[in-house]
Amino acid sequence: MGEIVIFGGDSHPELVKMICDNLAIHSSKVQMGKFSNGETSVSVGESVREKDVYVIQSGCGHVNDTFMELLILISACKTASASRVTAVMPYFCYSRQPDIPYTNKGAPLISRSNEERPEESDNSTSTGLTTRKPGAESPFEESESSIRSDSGESEDSKQSSSFSSAPNSNDIKKSVSFSRIPVIPDGKEAGSTKADAGELFNAQNAGYKLWVAQAGTLIANLLTTAGADHVITMDLHDPQFQGFFDISVDNLYCKPLAQKHIQFGIPNYKEAVIVSPDAGGAKRATSIADSLKLSFALIHKERRSQLLKGPPGATLSSGGTFSTNPKPLVSHLHSEEMHHSNSASKYVQTTMLVGDVRNKVCIIVDDLVDTSYTITRAAKLLKDQGAAKVYALITHGIFSGDALSRIRQSAIDKLIVSNTVPQHETVAYLGKDKVDVMDVSRIFAEAIRRVHNGESISMLFEHGW
Amino acid sequence: MASNSIKLLAPDVHRSLAELVAKRLGLRLTDADLKRDPTGEVSFSIGESVRDQDIYIIMQIGSGVVNDRVLELLIMINACKTASARRITAVIPNFPYARQDRKDKSRAPITAKLMADMLTTAGCDHVITMDLHASQIQGFFDIPVDNLYAEPSVVRYIKENVNWKEAAIISPDAGGAKRAATLADRLDLNFALIHKERARANEVSRMVLVGDVTNKICIIVDDMADTCGTLGKAAEVLLDHGAKSVIAIVTHGVLSGKAIENINNSKLDKVVCTNTVPFEEKMKSCSKLDVVDVSSVLAESIRRLHNGESISYLFKHYPL
Numbered sequence: 001m002g003e004i005v006i007f008g009g010d011s012h013p014e015l016v017k018m019i020c021d022n023l024a025i026h027s028s029k030v031q032m033g034k035f036s037n038g039e040t041s042v043s044v045g046e047s048v049r050e051k052d053v054y055v056i057q058s059g060c061g062h063v064n065d066t067f068m069e070l071l072i073l074i075s076a077c078k079t080a081s082a083s084r085v086t087a088v089m090p091y092f093c094y095s096r097q098p099d100i101p102y103t104n105k106g107a108p109l110i111s112r113s114n115e116e117r118p119e120e121s122d123n124s125t126s127t128g129l130t131t132r133k134p135g136a137e138s139p140f141e142e143s144e145s146s147i148r149s150d151s152g153e154s155e156d157s158k159q160s161s162s163f164s165s166a167p168n169s170n171d172i173k174k175s176v177s178f179s180r181i182p183v184i185p186d187g188k189e190a191g192s193t194k195a196d197a198g199e200l201f202n203a204q205n206a207g208y209k210l211w212v213a214q215a216g217t218l219i220a221n222l223l224t225t226a227g228a229d230h231v232i233t234m235d236l237h238d239p240q241f242q243g244f245f246d247i248s249v250d251n252l253y254c255k256p257l258a259q260k261h262i263q264f265g266i267p268n269y270k271e272a273v274i275v276s277p278d279a280g281g282a283k284r285a286t287s288i289a290d291s292l293k294l295s296f297a298l299i300h301k302e303r304r305s306q307l308l309k310g311p312p313g314a315t316l317s318s319g320g321t322f323s324t325n326p327k328p329l330v331s332h333l334h335s336e337e338m339h340h341s342n343s344a345s346k347y348v349q350t351t352m353l354v355g356d357v358r359n360k361v362c363i364i365v366d367d368l369v370d371t372s373y374t375i376t377r378a379a380k381l382l383k384d385q386g387a388a389k390v391y392a393l394i395t396h397g398i399f400s401g402d403a404l405s406r407i408r409q410s411a412i413d414k415l416i417v418s419n420t421v422p423q424h425e426t427v428a429y430l431g432k433d434k435v436d437v438m439d440v441s442r443i444f445a446e447a448i449r450r451v452h453n454g455e456s457i458s459m460l461f462e463h464g465w
Numbered sequence: 466m467a468s469n470s471i472k473l474l475a476p477d478v479h480r481s482l483a484e485l486v487a488k489r490l491g492l493r494l495t496d497a498d499l500k501r502d503p504t505g506e507v508s509f510s511i512g513e514s515v516r517d518q519d520i521y522i523i524m525q526i527g528s529g530v531v532n533d534r535v536l537e538l539l540i541m542i543n544a545c546k547t548a549s550a551r552r553i554t555a556v557i558p559n560f561p562y563a564r565q566d567r568k569d570k571s572r573a574p575i576t577a578k579l580m581a582d583m584l585t586t587a588g589c590d591h592v593i594t595m596d597l598h599a600s601q602i603q604g605f606f607d608i609p610v611d612n613l614y615a616e617p618s619v620v621r622y623i624k625e626n627v628n629w630k631e632a633a634i635i636s637p638d639a640g641g642a643k644r645a646a647t648l649a650d651r652l653d654l655n656f657a658l659i660h661k662e663r664a665r666a667n668e669v670s671r672m673v674l675v676g677d678v679t680n681k682i683c684i685i686v687d688d689m690a691d692t693c694g695t696l697g698k699a700a701e702v703l704l705d706h707g708a709k710s711v712i713a714i715v716t717h718g719v720l721s722g723k724a725i726e727n728i729n730n731s732k733l734d735k736v737v738c739t740n741t742v743p744f745e746e747k748m749k750s751c752s753k754l755d756v757v758d759v760s761s762v763l764a765e766s767i768r769r770l771h772n773g774e775s776i777s778y779l780f781k782h783y784p785l
Contacts, residue, residue, distance in 0.1 A: 036692055036722035038529040039562055044572035063505040068532040071583070076574035094506055215508070218543040218587055225586040226579060370502070400503035 002051040002083055004452050007044070007073060009057030011066040012422055015090060015441055016056045022445030027056075032069055040065065042072045048082040054232075054448055055085065059093025060398065060421040067093055067219075071226040078227030086230040086451065087223055090420035090440060091396045094215045096237040096368060220244040232447055234420055234440060235367045235395040252447055253461050254367075254395040254418050255284075257438050259292055261416050262363060265436055266391060272361040273297050273387075277378035285365040297355025297362070299378050351381055358386035364412075368396045372403035376410035383411040396420050404429045469551055471771050472515055474522045476537050479743040482558070483523035485760035490768060499537060507537050509544045516549045521593075521767050523556040527743045528691075528721035531561050535580070539587040546588030554591040554770065555584060556763060558613075558741030559717045563598035564689075566605075581605035593766055595741055595759065596644075596688045596716040611776055613766055615716040615739050615759055616644075617783040620651055622737065622757045623684065627712065633657055633681040637699045645686045655681065659699050672702045679707035690715040690738065693724040697731030710734045714757070717742050725751045 006027045008016030020027045029045025055077070057070040070087060077085045216238070223231060224247055231245060234252045242249045262269050275297045276285035282298055289296040362382045364375050369392075379390045390412050397417035399407075407415060408430055415430060417423055418438040427435050443460055450457045472495045475483030480494070487494050496512030522541050526534045538555060545553050565576035584592060585607055592610045597603065603610040623629050633655040636645035642658055649656035657676025683703045690696060690713065700711040711733055718738025720728075728736050728751055737755045738744060748754045765784035769776050 036528070037719045038527075038531040038721065039565070039576075040532060041565075042574050043570070048572065060504065064507070064532040064536040065505070068535065071579060072574045072576050075576070075579045076572055079568065079575055080572040093504075214547075215506075215540050215543065217547075218539060221586045222539070222583055225582045370504075398504060 002049075004054065004448070005046070005048055005051045005082075006054045006056065006448070007077070009055065009066060009069050009073065011061045011069075012056070012058040012090070012420075014422065015058065015419060015444075018439065018441035019056060019088075019445045019448065022442055023449060030073065032073075040068050040072055042069065042076055044073070044076050044080060048077050048080050050081065050083045052452055053077045053082040053085045054088055054452075056088040056090075056444075058090045058420055058422075059095075060091055063093045071222060074223070074226040074228050084229045085227055086232060086448075087228040088232045088444060088448065090234050090444065091398075092233045092236055092241070094219045095241055216241055217244045220246075223247075230451065232444065232451065234418075234443070237368055250447060250451065250457055252440075252443055252457075254420075254438065254440065254443075255288060255291075256460075256463055257418065257440065257443065258365070258393055258395075258416070259288060261393070261436060261438055262288070262292060265416065266361065266363065268361070270294070272363050272391075273355065273357050275299065275355075275357070275362050275364045275378065275382060277364050277366055277374045281366055284367060288365055295355070297353060297357055299381060300352040300354060302350040302352065351377070353381055353385055357382055359388050361389045361391070362387040363391045363393055365393045367394070368398065369394045369417075370398045370400050370403065372399065372406050372410075376406050376412065379411040389413050391416060394418070397423060397426060399426060408434075469518050471767065472518045472520050472550075473767075474511070474520060474541060474545070476524065476534070476541070479525040479527060481743060481745065482525050482740055482760055482763070485740075485758065486523055486556075486764045486767065489761055489764035497541070499541075501533075505533060507533075507540050509537070509540050511544060511548060514548070515545055517551045519771050520545045520550045520553045521556055522553065523763070525741065525743050526557065526559050526561050528719045535561055535583075539583060542584070542587040542589050552590045553588060554593060554767075555589045556593045556767070558593075558595040558739075558759065558763065559719070560594045560597055560602065563602060566599050566602055577602050578605045584608075591770065593763065593770070595739075595762075598688055611766060611770070613759075613762055613776075614780050615741075615757070615762075616648060616651070617779070617781060618739065618757050618759050618762060619648065619686070619714055619716075621783050622714070623652065626755075627684065628682060629654070629684075631680075631682050631709075632684050633676070633678050633708075635659060635676075635678070635683050635685045635699070635703065637661070637685050637687050637695055641687050644688065648686055657683075659702060661695070672698055674702050674706050677706075678703055680709055683708045683711045685711065685713040687713070687715045689717045689719060690736065691719050691724065692722045693720065693727040693731070693736070696733060696736065697727050700732045704732055712737065715739075718744050718754075720744055720747055728753055 004023070004025065006016070006020055006023070006025065007030045008027045010032045016027050031043045031045065033041045035041050055070060055073050057066055057073075059066060070089070074085050074087060220241070224245065229247055231247065231249045232252065233249065235254050236242065236251050239251065242251055262272070266272060269292070273295050274285050274289035274292075276282045277299050279298065279300055285298075286296055288294075364378050364382070366375060369375055375392050375394075379392065382390050391414050392412045393416045395418050397415075398421055404426060414434055414436065415426070416436040416438060417426065418440045420440055423435070423437050427437065447457050447460055450460075471490065471492060473483060473487050473490070473492055474495050474497050477499050483494055495515070498510050498512065500508045522538065522545070524534060524538045538557070542553050542555060560577070560580070562576040562580050565574060566578075568575055581602070590608055592606060592608065593613065594610065595613045596615050597612050600612055603612055623632070629652060632652075634645050634649040634652070634657075636642045636656070636658045638659065638661055645658070646656055655676065657674060657678050660673045660675060662671045685696060685699055687696070696713045700713070703711050712735040713733055714737045716739050718736070719742055720738070725747055733753060735753050735755055737757055739757045739759045741759060744754065748756070761784050762779055766776050766779055769779070
């Protein structure tokens, strides 16, 4: 393997410099720019023939631009005969699942299509029950067609089979009436407000559940296509993401660094409680709690159609009620009965705190904060439950929109965030004493050194650097 | 392919061309939803099943936000692929990064090749484009690429809007000579060429006119107009050589940077672009702009491709 060459993208020049300083080399010359029509131009200033090239570009700033820059730079190095190209992405863009807002309130308002679905309200099938148990006597005893013939099978398979075939309108009608998938009761009554759009969207395409495309595999494949031979990143939102790649991926952990910050930065840390703001991050939080021998608490969010009692020992706190239109969740067969209760029926969002935080220092641990809704709500809940102090420990602080002002107004006493994404603004906005920035450049520098020399990097997972 | 149907998809912005194509085909655009979060990450959902359908994604790529459009396109293609579409065709009239098609200096990226690879990786099965900057780009793909020509539409425009018997066709650079010459042959007109020496990209130093344009209406023909600096200077050269008036017809009116200013200050009578690139807003601020609609060519090629008919008719003829 030839000598090491490091290129830095435009997204995070400061981190590039710090990594290079740690490796005691200079980053090589590369010019990024844009043509007047908005296309990205890249010119590589030094020879890379038979060299071991590392391209550092965090997935921050304007993501699509920085990602294209990275791809073009990798491809340029590859066509310029580099022996190996490694993409170093401290924050890996497009790695998280789209949030709920994408399908809930933010769903598109789409005008109803002109073609009417088969008339389905006032006929005999409306006696059908959505709660029919498998094996129970079919209410369609007298009616013909596919459903009848399938009656030996379980209900679920029946639904799907009648969906997939649906040879005539009669069958469609029935499959719709059996579906638990949201259906709008009637075209005219269907909510035409924006808030209903998502549900309307679903309902229009009865049987088609709205799903959001996952870009993960695509992004992985694009990197491979551009010519990356190796990827180094940190705290991937999904550990499974590694499996999307056909090339080797080193997922570094911020955990050792985070532990150090807890041990040295938080007074009397042995009394602290590690809190995971959602169930998804529980594993990450428990591993920190375990290695520091701290106690652990979990915040669990639940959406039920009515207020339920939490499990014994759990502290319940109502996270505010909000009304949604329940119509779509009700099969149209029941629309008439449900119409009366429509206005009264509400969803209740329940936030449960599992664990004791009274008079304790709480450390909320999360891998990624974008809108900051989750952690600010979590902080409020913790303070409500008597927490003495609330720290937030975050690997990737993207802080888009007014996330920062939300954090400033929130109950979070101190933010500890790594510099995988530039944090100048955060520090400037929140003030130096409210923000602690963890420096990940040493970990990345050491990973690059070890990868270049073909040494093991697993030591970095546990002990940091 | 006969039993499945065409589905047309377009992003939420710059749908004008897609809408024209859909209207022409008598279809509606499939409900789809693109969401961008504040950092620009895109998520995409299709509002109906596309299983076993013949998908056409119509993407107008204008100036300024090329990378956003490219990622959107790739994600849309990939979404359709994972949703079991039978065939996905990307309709990209203005192919992005088409000018980055060669290693013109050491270690320069061949981004057009990267684009081709990325489209294939995302799951694209077919590409329809128009007036590629270099038709060799078709060779970058491992999938079929139909490179349509705007020429029949342009011929029609010239015949309808210009006193074309007194016109001459001008190529603003040596690279476009072939394109201009075919058009000149087609209309049986004189042909002239402007030779220019480029100091740097988007900057022109000296221009030499080859051919006679005295008392002619000069029609400058090019595949792309970016900042329009070249066009403006070419117009001056032509008028200096006795041309009666000068108009420019370009396929892709990217019109970036100071383009509008350059056109307004230039001696060009008119700048005519096809609607491969969205420029409706720019038309408001510049009275010299005019548009040639190519949606019928795209629509017809989509119809033919779907039915497995030959497309080569469209290379020479304007669809009725």
